[in-house]
Structures are given as structure tokens and as C-alpha cells.
Amino acid sequence: MNTAISDEKVTSSSLSVALAWAVVVLPAAWGVYNTVLRAINLFTK
Amino acid sequence: MSTFSFLDRERTIARPGYSRWLVPPAALAIHLAIGQVYSFSVFVKPLLGLHDSAGAAWSQKEIGYIFSIAIAFLGISAALFSKWLERAGPRKVLFVAAICFGVGFIVSAIGVQIHSLALVYLGYGAIGGIGLGLGYISPVATLLRWFPDRPGLATGMAIMGFGGGAMIGSPLGTQLMGFFHTHSHYQPIAATWVTMGVVYFLFMMFGVFMIRIPRPDWKPAGWTPKASTSALISTHNVSANSAMKTPQFWLLWVMLCLNTTAGIGILESASPMIQNLFLGKVTAAAAGGFVGVLSLFNMGGRFIWSSMSDYVGRKTTFTLFFVLGTVLFYLLPGFSSIGLFVLTAGVLISMYGGGFSTAPAFLKDLYGSAEVSAIYGRLLTAWSTAGIVGPLIVNGILDHTVASGQPLRSAYPLVLHIMAALLLVGFLASLLVRPVAERFWMREGDKVAPSYGAH
Known part of the structure; x- marks a missing residue:
């Protein structure tokens, strides 16, 4: 018999998950934006 | 308290x-x-x-x-x-x-x-x-x-x-x-x-x-561990000390080291490389843009290749890195199109990044998750080694070219072809990876790191 516990009853709110992701996605997006700006130099004369 | x-x-x-x-x-x-x-x-x-x-x-x-x-x-x-x-x-x-x-x-x-x-x-x-x-x-x-x-x-x-x-x-x-x-x-x-x-x-x-760790008996909702579809995905755990005694660990060490060394072959001199290979066509600012493009491929490759490996398998993914990498590294210095050069270098760097992210999943497949951090920690010496060997190869060839009075652009084909040869060795290593022998498996009663269940 499989007695493993699953997270079928997840109690963490969607808001807390979204906020946690925002903390890392926002600085990462700023970094990607700056990199894309730099990369554009390759395609402009 | x-x-x-x-x-x-x-x-x-x-x-x-x-x-x-x-x-x-x-x-x-x-x-x-x-x-x-x-x-x-x-x-x-x-x-x-x-x-x-x-x-x-x-x-x-x-x-x-x-x-x-x-x-x-x-x-x-x-x-x-x-x-x-x-x-x-x-x-x-x-x-x-x-x-x-x-x-x-x-x-x-x-x-x-x-x-x-x-x-x-x-x-x-x-x-x-x-x-x-x-x-x-x-x-x-x-x-x-x-x-x-x-x-x-x-x-x-x-x-x-x-x-x-x-x-x-x-x-x-x-x-x-x-x-x-x-x-x-x-x-x-x-x-x-x-x-x-x-x-x-x-x-x-x-x-x-x-950061949190799951309870030892936790599993994702609706997920039941399937009977392994590949002999390379073990349902058993292997301790870190035993893993070091398996040929698979050292084959993976060689694969990661060579894949990383090859990537460093481009990253170490990306800006001067594109400026010299396309002399007069690529400015210093545009070369900076090339470095930016490589960073994007490096980041994307880390996610895309390892996610893909969940479906096609780790060995297949690494084999693809080595086969495709060997061909592309060999062809790269011959491209006359800047766009093709940039795209190819980007794909190569995505595979460099993909090697880093696919390796720990490969370890988990081979050795289970009981001591995967300890095994992974030891595998990372391959990265350190590549971090020393890669620049030594690249800078050694560049210095020799300058010292012998030849134009710098003549050094890059040699650098890239050496990287192709290294990936060929990596390909051979990947072919030799087999399932871990039963004698290395942890047995009932063997001590596992506390709280870390073995999924």
C-alpha cells in the first residue's frame, strides 16, 4: 500500500506564490532587459 | 532555544x-x-x-x-x-x-x-x-x-x-x-x-x-513513481562514497568537464573572436552585443535542455550536445555570414549551459536522491578543472599566435577545432555510460542523510 503523503490539499495561497515569484522575476527581467539592449548593438549599424 | x-x-x-x-x-x-x-x-x-x-x-x-x-x-x-x-x-x-x-x-x-x-x-x-x-x-x-x-x-x-x-x-x-x-x-x-x-x-x-524541504514521505499530488522506463533511471540510492567508485561518476565528470571546456572556448574570447573573424564588419559595440546574445542563449539553454531531458533522457541529451557540438564547433570558423555565426555560437553556448543543468538530474537518475547533493558537490570539481584548462588552451594558442607574428584571426579556427575534438571525446564517454551496478546500491538499514527521503 502506498502511504506517501501528497500535497493534494495545498494551503499556500496563490498570492503568496505569485509574490514569491515576483521577488525573483522582477530583478531577472531587469537583467534580461539590459542584456537585450546590449544585444541590439549587434544588429544595428 | x-x-x-x-x-x-x-x-x-x-x-x-x-x-x-x-x-x-x-x-x-x-x-x-x-x-x-x-x-x-x-x-x-x-x-x-x-x-x-x-x-x-x-x-x-x-x-x-x-x-x-x-x-x-x-x-x-x-x-x-x-x-x-x-x-x-x-x-x-x-x-x-x-x-x-x-x-x-x-x-x-x-x-x-x-x-x-x-x-x-x-x-x-x-x-x-x-x-x-x-x-x-x-x-x-x-x-x-x-x-x-x-x-x-x-x-x-x-x-x-x-x-x-x-x-x-x-x-x-x-x-x-x-x-x-x-x-x-x-x-x-x-x-x-x-x-x-x-x-x-x-x-x-x-x-x-x-527554502523548505519536503517530508520524507511526501510526493507530488497525483504522482506515483512509475516503473522505470530506462535502465539508466535507478529506483535505488547510492551513497556519495560508493558513487565515487563507479565508472559512471567519472564518465559524467569527464563529460561535464569537456562540455564546459568547449563552452569556455567561445566565452573566454567571444568579443575579440567575432571582431577578428569578421574584421572590419563587427565593431567593439556590436561585439558587446554578441556577448549579450550569448548570455541569453546560456540562460535559456540551462532551462530548455534540462527540461527537454525529462522527456528524451539525460544520456540522449548529452549525446546530442556532443554530436551536434562537434559538428558546429568544426563548422563555426568557416561561416562567412555573421547571422549564421552568431546563431551557431548561441546554440553551442546553450548546450554549454544545458550541460550544467542536466548533469544533476543525470546524477539523480543514476544514484537516486538520497545523497545527490554530496555527489553533485564532488562532480563540480569538473567545472573548476574546466575553468582552469579552458582558458589555458584558449590563451595559450592566442599568445603563441601573437608571439609568432601571425594575425590573431588565424588562431580561432584552431581553438574551435580543438573544442570540437574535445567534444568528440565527450561523445565517446557518453556512449560508455551504463546503469550503476547492483553492488553499489544502498541496502536496507544503510544510513541516509536524516529527513531526506529517497524518492
């Missing part, structure tokens, strides 16, 4: 109902921070401009050692502390990593202020390097336990952050130096490093407080 009891492994075990999707942001916070090391090059030119009271300056080579020491200490600390990582649990490990990484910046700032290179080596190189080693493995191993159904996706998410860290660190470092140069009387590099030390410490603290 101790002040630091919140760091204990027992306090890190997730409560019932804790969403596993809260854990990747914790891992990403750590990796986005420590990935700053790959943007160290933004400090090279400002450091070259520093002089002591007698007018002496540091050489390019001396400054280059700062990065090399950091990467060497990453591998050494990951290997030396690999067993402790398993025992202590991720929160304690990441707390120590954050302190080391932050203090490393501060010590280096003092080194810059008093013009002591030894202090910069100690700070950014040794202390910060230990922070890198501790901070690199623990989030990856923790995510592997939360995503037993998608180990490639899990490692891809964390290690993508390490690639992305350079994208944050580079503009952050440049803009902070510019700010302190024009708006303060502080030494700009020292003030930037103090600021970065504090900011990165706080950012890593987010990861420290968010």
Missing part, C-alpha cells in the same frame, strides 16, 4: 499543504545572486586603473586570478563540504553561503581601498568562492526532492538563475560604479562592492527564509 534554531533542518521541513512552487523562487534568489560571479569582467578595466601611493598598478593577469580563485573555491568547497550539506539541511547551508558571499565583497572592498590584491583574493576569491560552492548545490538538490516527477525542469529552474545572475550583476555593477563616481567621494569600486555585498546578502536571505 538557540537564536539560530530557525536554521535547523527540522525547522525547514514543509508543513502539510505547502506549495512546492514556493521553493523555486527561493532557489532562484540564491542562484541569481551568486551568478554575479560571471559578470566580474565589468570590474576588470576599473581595477586596472587603480594605483597605489607609489603609482604601481595591478596587471591584467593578476586581476584575472580573482575570478579563477573564486571558481576554484566554488569547486573545492562544494566537494569538501558535500557531506555537511546533506546533514545540515539547505537553510543553514544557504545562510552560511549568504554570509560568505556578502563578507567576500566587503573584504574585497577593503582590499581595493588599501590597494591590497591579497585581500581581494581572500575576499572575492576565497571567502566569496566558498559562498558560491555552498550556495550552488543546496538549492538544486532541494528542488530535485520537490520535483521527483520533473527533475530536469527542477535543476533547469535553479541553474538558469545562475546564468541570469550575470545579467543582473553586470548592469548593477556598472551603474553603481557610475553612481559612486559622480555622486560620492567614496572609491567607486569599493563602495560598489560594499553595496553589492549588502544587497546580495539581503536577497539571499529571501531564499534562506523561503
